[in-house]
Amino acid sequence: MIIAQISDTHITPAGRLAYQHVDTERHLVRAVHHLLSLTPRPDVVFATGDLVDAGLPEEYERLRTLLGPLTMPLYLIPGNHDDRRALATVFRDHAYLPRDGGFLHYVVEDHPLRIVVLDTVVPGKAGGLMCAERLAWLEARLREAAAKPTLIFMHHPPFRTGIAHMDALGLDNAEGFGDVIRRHRQVVCIACGHLHRPIQTRWNGTLAMTAPSTAHQVTLDLRPDARTTFTMEPPACLLHVWREETGCVTHTSYIGEFAGPYP
Numbered sequence: 001m002i003i004a005q006i007s008d009t010h011i012t013p014a015g016r017l018a019y020q021h022v023d024t025e026r027h028l029v030r031a032v033h034h035l036l037s038l039t040p041r042p043d044v045v046f047a048t049g050d051l052v053d054a055g056l057p058e059e060y061e062r063l064r065t066l067l068g069p070l071t072m073p074l075y076l077i078p079g080n081h082d083d084r085r086a087l088a089t090v091f092r093d094h095a096y097l098p099r100d101g102g103f104l105h106y107v108v109e110d111h112p113l114r115i116v117v118l119d120t121v122v123p124g125k126a127g128g129l130m131c132a133e134r135l136a137w138l139e140a141r142l143r144e145a146a147a148k149p150t151l152i153f154m155h156h157p158p159f160r161t162g163i164a165h166m167d168a169l170g171l172d173n174a175e176g177f178g179d180v181i182r183r184h185r186q187v188v189c190i191a192c193g194h195l196h197r198p199i200q201t202r203w204n205g206t207l208a209m210t211a212p213s214t215a216h217q218v219t220l221d222l223r224p225d226a227r228t229t230f231t232m233e234p235p236a237c238l239l240h241v242w243r244e245e246t247g248c249v250t251h252t253s254y255i256g257e258f259a260g261p262y263p
Helices: 024-037 057-067 084-090 132-144 174-182
Strands: 002-006 044-048 074-077 106-108 114-117 150-153 187-192 199-203 206-210 236-243 247-254
Touching (some): 024 057, 057 084, 114 132, 187 236, 187 247
Parallel strands (some): 002 044, 044 074, 187 206
Antiparallel strands (some): 106 114
């Protein structure tokens, strides 16, 4: 099974560049083409938040059009730039999205690897949160299938990266989240967005990571007083490959035209 993860697409209203520099629509078109060109194609695609830039219905309408060519199942996850209501309204045919006005948590049971999606969004804030209510929901879902290998998708990473200005916008109550994860050894990976970089670490007995953006990347600057900046390093996605004999192996797949392959 191949699970593609795209993240931080930041689609804007028509004619507007993100952060005055980035044509995120063009980049997402390339990302969709890239996914469709892979051999073998991914079985499913998860988009891990900051789907649009300002949470506007018109942005989600553009996002829907841009993602339309994908032939594989698509699952959406909110990030801090997203609006739950607008997302669920525009993607009303995505039956997995809860319609009760609460968190956009859900579970995908249709594959050899169980997938649990967490909503870490706090409206009006750039950082995320795993509050008691969210942790209780996660605990219950993990108890339901303690023997089945599970991948968790969420927007905000629970670990500190050393990129100080992004760590300041991280996940509140990561400690409580870690307590839950330590109790459930079936969690093979926690895959996040938000950081606009591929970063990995061991965390509370499992592997946690972040995905690069399909557009712009956060500057890799580990100085404690580094400014918030971004670069146009190559966009990429992650491919999580699940096999019983190897577990979950993750590849970074760069989006673009490159020389090769050579014999």
